[in-house]
Amino acid sequence: MSAEITPEHRIRAELNMLIEPNDLAGGALLSLIGSAECLAMITSGYPPPEDLQRRCNDLLGLSSTAADTHSLPVALQRWRKRISPGRSDKLLETLRRNGGGLLIPGDPLWPTQLGDLQLGQPLCLWWRAKRVQRMVQCTLDRCVSIVGSRDCSDYGQRVTQDFAEHLYRAGNTIVSGGAYGVDATAHRAALNSAAVDKKNLPTIAILAGGIDRLYPAGNSSLLTQVIHSGIVLSEVPPGTPPARFRFLNRNRLIAALSRVTLVTEARYRSGALNTVGHALDLGRDVAAVPGSVYSAYSAGTHRLIAEGQAQLVSEPRELLGESVLPGTGGTIRRLTDALTLTQRMVYDSLEVRRALPVSEIAARAGISDGHAMTALRYLGGQSLARQQGAQWCLAPQEHGPKG
Known part of the structure; x- marks a missing residue:
């Protein structure tokens, strides 16, 4: 196996066996504490600190009293049912024999575009x-x-x-x-x-x-x-x-x-x-x-x-964007310069003079708060929207996107 396995890889492998992919509670917890601390919390059997619960709820957009499937206490219950000490070592050894391995965020070979998934980013990637x-x-x-x-x-x-x-x-x-x-x-x-x-x-x-x-x-x-x-x-x-x-x-x-x-x-x-x-x-x-x-x-x-x-x-x-396809002898236009449908709905829901909370933007666009937040982050990265605290408004510009 050519990619090095570090203690952090082993911790991520253990977490991957406890936390199902795209479990947003796991993503929220890992964004607040380190992977080793996260694993220790799961395996300890103790309830999480109230302050950590509140911070996770804030990231997930849950109320402080929510018993939602994404709330930290509920998530810990399902993760703890999967505890099986030492299993990751066996899996890594099996992969080593079969020419495979493990990548984690921060590795040189990790595809950084997966970070756009935010709380839904994979804990790790197993490869062959x-x-x-x-x-x-x-x-x-x-x-x-x-x-x-x-x-x-x-x-x-x-x-x-x-x-x-x-x-x-x-x-x-x-x-x-x-x-x-x-x-x-x-x-x-x-x-x-x-x-x-x-x-x-x-x-x-x-x-x-x-x-x-x-x-x-x-x-x-x-x-x-x-x-x-x-x-x-x-x-x-x-x-x-x-x-x-x-x-x-x-x-x-x-x-x-x-x-x-x-x-x-x-x-x-x-x-x-x-x-x-x-x-x-x-x-x-x-x-x-x-x-x-x-x-x-x-x-x-x-x-x-x-x-x-x-x-x-x-x-x-x-x-093929701005690249030249061999044999055509010309420059090819980009696929699109417009926003996606969801981004356009969010863009059209924003105001220039008044910043709005995410929940109101989502209601105007007729989409979920999570989808609205994803679109807003993209619009912000394109300098089309501007964040003011927990609220958002249109960013001033000479020429907006054409529909």
């Missing part, structure tokens, strides 16, 4: 790869996620293959979830392109279960190829089964790793639309490929385009 050092190429501007239906049509396969091959040749890493259909086609196209031109990391597969369980079993050969030429990642410990809710959790990582999420083909209620929701919440671009109006396979992509959640794209070069 022949050359994990290539994770250094996993930057926001070099990753594109391709998602879609598991039962895609021949058209969907051809479109996915075409986009994945062109995007790889333009210097991008293809990110997907290792499932049947669109996922598998995207991974395979990137791997085939890399067999001819090995200039960049071809693909990353993010699993919903442990990386010792190459799921689905029918894709085990493909995922073995990903391990050999790309990287397989998971935010849950080895041995963890891929339950349905873990697929939904996993989708936020697919969205967060990439600058754009492309839906090549999806039914009306495809699980790929969940990934799109995460991408929009993170302020990432979303694109969709249209299909036949008579095809149920493309009903989901048409829905995204019609609702303004995704930009229609018909050729790979439309996704």
Whole structure:
């Protein structure tokens, strides 16, 4: 195993076995105290200090008397049911024998764009790869996620293959979830392109279960190829089964790793639309490929385009920003200079002269407080909004974003 395992890695591995990914209470606690202190608090069996409870509630937007599932006392109860001393050492040894390892925030190879998930950032990432050092190429501007239906049509396969091959040749890493259909086609196209031109990391597969369980079993050969030429990642410990809710959790990582999420083909209620929701919440671009109006396979992509959640794209070069696609001889326009739908609703709810609390902004936009806060942080980073204490207003500027 090429990546060093430190005491902090071992603590994170222990916490990862106690705290389910995207457990916001865990994220809040870790943002307030160190990982070692967090582990000690869980294993001690004692109730948390009242001041710490209050600070966690403040971060989570809970009332001081809330018995919510995210409240610290309730969270401690579920975490303590999973205590199994020494298990992390066994897992790390198993990974070492199988050419895998562990990354944690702050490691040189950690993809920093996952920090945009804030309290939902993974505790750690378990990996299997022949050359994990290539994770250094996993930057926001070099990753594109391709998602879609598991039962895609021949058209969907051809479109996915075409986009994945062109995007790889333009210097991008293809990110997907290792499932049947669109996922598998995207991974395979990137791997085939890399067999001819090995200039960049071809693909990353993010699993919903442990990386010792190459799921689905029918894709085990493909995922073995990903391990050999790309990287397989998971935010849950080895041995963890891929339950349905873990697929939904996993989708936020697919969205967060990439600058754009492309839906090549999806039914009306495809699980790929969940990934799109995460991408929009993170302020990432979303694109969709249209299909036949008579095809149920493309009903989901048409829905995204019609609702303004995704930009229609018909050729790979439309996704390549300001870069030049080999053979075109020209500069390609950016995917979009506009805000996502959620960000636009929040932007339109702000005022110039009066700062508003997050709850009022969320009510005006018709979204949750958490989604409003995510959008506000993005708008603030783009100098479109300004924070005044716990309230927000529009930032003065000469030219606002065009809708």
